[in-house]
Amino acid sequence: MxxxxxxxxxxxxxxxxxxxxxxxxxxxxxxxxxxxxxxxxxxxxxxxxxxxxxxxxxxxxxxxxxxxxxxxxxxxxxxxxxxxxxxxxxxxxxxxxxxxxxxxxxxxxxxxxxxxxxxxxxxxxxxxxxxxxxxxxxxxxxxxxxxxxxxxxxxxxxxxxxxxxxxxxxxxxxxxxxxxxxxxxxxxxxxxxxxxxxxxxxAPTAAPVEHRDAEGGKIRIPHAAWVLGIMALAFGLSEGTAVDWSSIHITDVARVDSTTGAIGLVAVSGFMVVIRLLGDRLVTRFGRRAIVRFGGVSAALGYLTVTLVSPLPLLVAGWALVGLGVGMIAPQVYAVAGHLGGGRVLAVVVTFGYAAFLAGPAVIGFLVRHVGIHHAMAVPAVLCAGIVALAATMPREDRDLA
Known part of the structure; x- marks a missing residue:
């Protein structure tokens, strides 16, 4: 391939x-x-x-x-x-x-x-x-x-x-x-x-997926799966950071109490739900590649915002952009993985994303201790920008699903 x-x-x-x-x-x-x-x-x-x-x-x-x-x-x-x-x-x-x-x-x-x-x-x-x-x-x-x-x-x-x-x-x-x-x-x-x-x-009956070619030989996991895995690493770390650090970030940077700081996670979670409810219509109109690119741009801009600003309204807006962006990416990457190779490829890609979601916040915590919570958010900003570039490997249009 x-x-x-x-x-x-x-x-x-x-x-x-x-x-x-x-x-x-x-x-x-x-x-x-x-x-x-x-x-x-x-x-x-x-x-x-x-x-x-x-x-x-x-x-x-x-x-x-x-x-x-x-x-x-x-x-x-x-x-x-x-x-x-x-x-x-x-x-x-x-x-x-x-x-x-x-x-x-x-x-x-x-x-x-x-x-x-x-x-x-x-x-x-x-x-x-x-x-x-x-x-x-x-x-x-x-x-x-x-x-x-x-x-x-x-x-x-x-x-x-x-x-x-x-x-x-x-x-x-x-x-x-x-x-x-x-x-x-x-x-x-x-x-x-x-x-x-x-x-x-x-629950519907799902068909088994065969991974053998016309001669009966076993088909190897395609190289494209590893590209999707890298994308999953990037959005997994970015989403995990948003879930675990957004409220603490707002509390520390805006110098508000912890109750007010919780609005960071509310913004992330709320906008993730909204964009996922709208996502299928957007994919039908613009295709997965465009949606993942837009998601990467939105999340990168959001993380860049929370890296550079301090006022509470701007921080909330930044975290809302992060939620909007990361909410778009995972469903599309997982969908392409499943279409590419069924549960076997999904297992690879989901594992990358899941591992990054779990380990990412700890990595960010290490950076917080050494460079401060404000500057540590530049790392997921760079990773989300990388998703924009890697999105070029995704299908331009899903004609068969339109």
Whole structure:
């Protein structure tokens, strides 16, 4: 294959016709939403879990590291199995593992049990992440028009709802500290089980993906996949930095209290949701290459803004641009990866993005200690500018999906 990515291939005649039905899109939307809900609840409950188990920040870091390593491992296995037995099956097996993880964390009486819960969470989330994206790609092929952005929008919405549930539950029942984590996570687990029951009935059958040529030889992962992987590294670090550092950045640079500083994450998350809800229409009109380029420019300008300015309104505007930009990129890169080589290539690209999302904020933290939080944001600005250049390798138009 040349350096440029091949355009998205037309739908395979063997692809089950049910993938084009509206109920199939509803099912995959539910997959993304419930995945985001559980992961958001996990992230939002970490402070409460720390209080309940009386553990240190270092021990919380071990939980996050355990979940991350398990997730990366599970992505590789889940991606390959999705191609062999069909992504639907992997997603529907991974979701109960994720629910078991949430229940384990909710009821964990001691730190070692919480570590087991974190490992289960990584295993369930990694496989489900790749599998639901693989099903989403096949739905794009069957419907012959972009839908990936809307799926990722509902992941973001679910993520916000999961995190916000901490505040809602605490306010409704007067809970605080470690008393929140058990009822919160058990409630989310019940919701997920109900969604699972629905998914078992309506989730579409995803066709296995064959990786052999006409002579029966195994097709190697195309070189273009590694280009997509580099792009995933760049947007993964940029998104992780925005999620983990935006509020702290505003608090320190604008010299406001931490409550006001939280508006940074609100701006990032809110604009990510908005652009993902609009993304499919924009891709249909302008093509993936243009959308990824615009996303890279927007995120780079946003990071450049927060690197150079100090007034609160300008900082919020800068972080809004970052959210607008990074929200555009991931769905399109993952879509091209899935069209290029199914779950196997998705596993490679998603792993790059996931690893960068996890490790990136720590790298930025190292830079913050040495050059200051203001100047450290120049690094993701450069990476986002690199995405603009690498976007030239993506399809100019998705004629087969238009």
């Amino acid at each position: 040349s350096a440029s990515l091949a355009p998205v291939s037309p739908v395979d005649p063997a692809t089950p016709r049910s993938l084009a039905a509206p109920v199939a899109r509803t099912a995959v939307t539910l997959m993304f939403a419930v995945n985001g809900l559980l992961i958001g609840g996990w992230g939002g409950s970490l402070p409460s879990l720390r209080d309940k188990l009386a553990i240190s920040d270092g021990q919380v870091a071990v939980l996050l590291f355990t979940a991350g390593i398990a997730g990366i491992t599970s992505m590789q296995i889940g991606g390959r199995l999705s191609d062999v037995v069909g992504a639907r099956r992997i997603a529907l097996v991974a979701l109960p593992v994720l629910v078991a993880a949430i229940v384990t964390l909710a009821l964990a009486p001691a730190y070692p049990v919480a570590v087991v819960g974190a490992a289960l969470l990584g295993l369930g989330n990694g496989a489900m992440d790749v599998a639901m994206n693989a099903v989403a790609v096949q739905i794009e092929q069957a419907r012959r028009r972009p839908v990936m952005s809307s799926f990722h929008a509902f992941f973001s919405i679910g993520n916000l709802l999961g995190a916000a549930a901490v505040l809602g539950l605490a306010g409704a029942f007067g809970l605080s500290g470690g008393t929140v984590v058990t009822p919160l996570l058990l409630t989310l687990a019940v919701v997920a089980v109900l969604v699972l029951v629905v998914l078992v009935r309506i």
